[in-house]
Amino acid sequence: MEITPSADAPDFALSPDPPIRSRRVAVLRLVRTALSGLVWFAIVVILLGVGAAAGSTAVWATDAKVPPQVAAFLRRTGVAMPVRAVQVEQAPVKSGLYDRELVTGIYDRASPSIVEITTSRGERRGSGSGVLISPNGTVLTNYHVVRDATSIEVTLLDHTRLVATMLGRDPQDDIAFLRLEDAPPSLQTLTLGDSDELRPGELAIAIGNPIGLDRSISVGVISGLGRTLRDGDRPMRHIIQTDATLNPGNSGGALLNAAGEVIGITNAIERAAGRTGFGGIGYAVPSSSVKRFADRLLAGEHIRHAWLGISGQDVTPSAARELGVTVSRGVAIGSVVGVGPAARAGLRKGDVITAVDRAPVETMDAFGAYLDRRYRPGDRVTLTISRGSETIETMATLEPWPEGDMAP
Known part of the structure; x- marks a missing residue:
């Protein structure tokens, strides 16, 4: 100047x-x-x-x-x-979080790997997003995008439309892998990053197809980690929270970090009662959940998670007084499914689970996450129970989550 x-x-x-x-x-x-x-x-x-x-x-x-x-x-x-x-x-100035060159560069590299997914369920049609993760035409998306679909069509960057079939699915983590039929060679793909290394405040970039607007980008931050969502009574654990704008159609799209790696698959938004549109709280399935079962999903498996068959609430000192229990921490059982693993192990409504594998239990979310990460259906788990003045140790054999929403 x-x-x-x-x-x-x-x-x-x-x-x-x-x-x-x-x-x-x-x-x-x-x-x-x-x-x-x-x-x-x-x-x-x-x-x-x-x-x-x-x-x-x-x-x-x-x-x-x-x-x-x-x-x-x-x-x-x-x-x-x-x-x-x-x-x-003047020295170059960056406006804090937003770095234009970084974000536009990530978009240029990543957007060709974002696809649009169109589904048919009888006369009903739906749409969502997906991410190309292998050059031979493997697409990662949310299970709810393709659930019960009678036909699946994928649209590439150049508007080529290809038929897709489902490979593997993990309904509880809301993950599905698709295979493109007659895919062109050397498709541009994205790499899965490490969501376990995320910290709140990091850059988060969402790319998807909201309301059919192909390859739209929004920018925000990682707002929170380890959230638990519920699809009916079925929990989705370890979820990423972001304030990057999401709308219907973003489901199955990519949530990227500052390196342009996929650290989540966007799948849900929080809506305040009586309001429509994005309210500043969006969610994504972490890449760690995708990686956990990737080999089995690519092999065409249907992933089933371990199930105990109870509902419960956190025990705190104040809750203990209200519940009339003698312990100040743990999970108080609110209901037991009559034909489930907990019932077969002798657990009752009003029992308090104080330890799992002799390690203290603090919250229902932490207890459920522990079972989900450490066990498969058919595994046996050791539970310590407080019942009145008694302390009981019992073994429960975990089962697969029921297909419907009959049980917590």
Whole structure:
């Protein structure tokens, strides 16, 4: 930036007591002088402000007239004396979180790997998003996007439409793998990142097809980790929360980190009662859940998660008084499915689970997440139960979650 003062700027000093007939001229000179001083003062303020805020360097040229009052002010403030023009060199400025070059670069690399998915269920049609994860045409999406579909069609970047079939599915984690039929060679793909390394506040970029607007991008942050959502009574665990804008059609799309890696598959939004549209809270299935069963899903398996067959609530000191239990932490059983694993192990409504595998139980979410991560259907788990004044240790054989929503 270059600021060039007028070459004929007048001095501030005026001759005293001008003649009557010259007063108009004197007034005009006074106005000119005041304006000139204001201009110089503004220049100095700007220079001081820019220098302080951006770490800029002022480089002055030669031979310009500076009012003495301005010169004195500059000397007092320690600013170099200007003599003709100023050139300010500013360091590159990034607006905090948002880095335009980074985000646009990620979009350019990632968006060709985002596909649109169209499904038919009889006369009903639906749409969503998917992510190409292998050059031979494997697509990762949400299970709910393709659930019960009688036909699945995938649209690529160049508008090519291909038929897809389901490979494997994990309904509880809301994950499905599709295979494209007659896929062109060397499709551009995205890499799965490590969602376990995420921290709240990190950059989050969502790309998908909201309401049919193909390959739309929104930018936000990771707002929270380890959330639990419920599809009916069936929990989805370890969910990522983000404020990147999501809308219907984003389901199955990519949530990317600052390296352009897929760290989540966007699958849900939170809506306040009586409101429509995005309210600032969106969710994504973490890439760690995808990786956990990836080999089995690619082999065409239907993933079933371990199920105990209870509902419960956290026990805190205040809840313990209300429930009339003698322990101050654990999970108080609210209901037991009559034909489930917990019932077969002798658990009852009102029991408090205080430990699993002899490790303390603090919350229902933590207890459920532990069973989900550590066990498969058919495995046996050791539970410690508080019942009245008794402490009981029992073994339960876990079963697959029922296909319907009959049980917690």
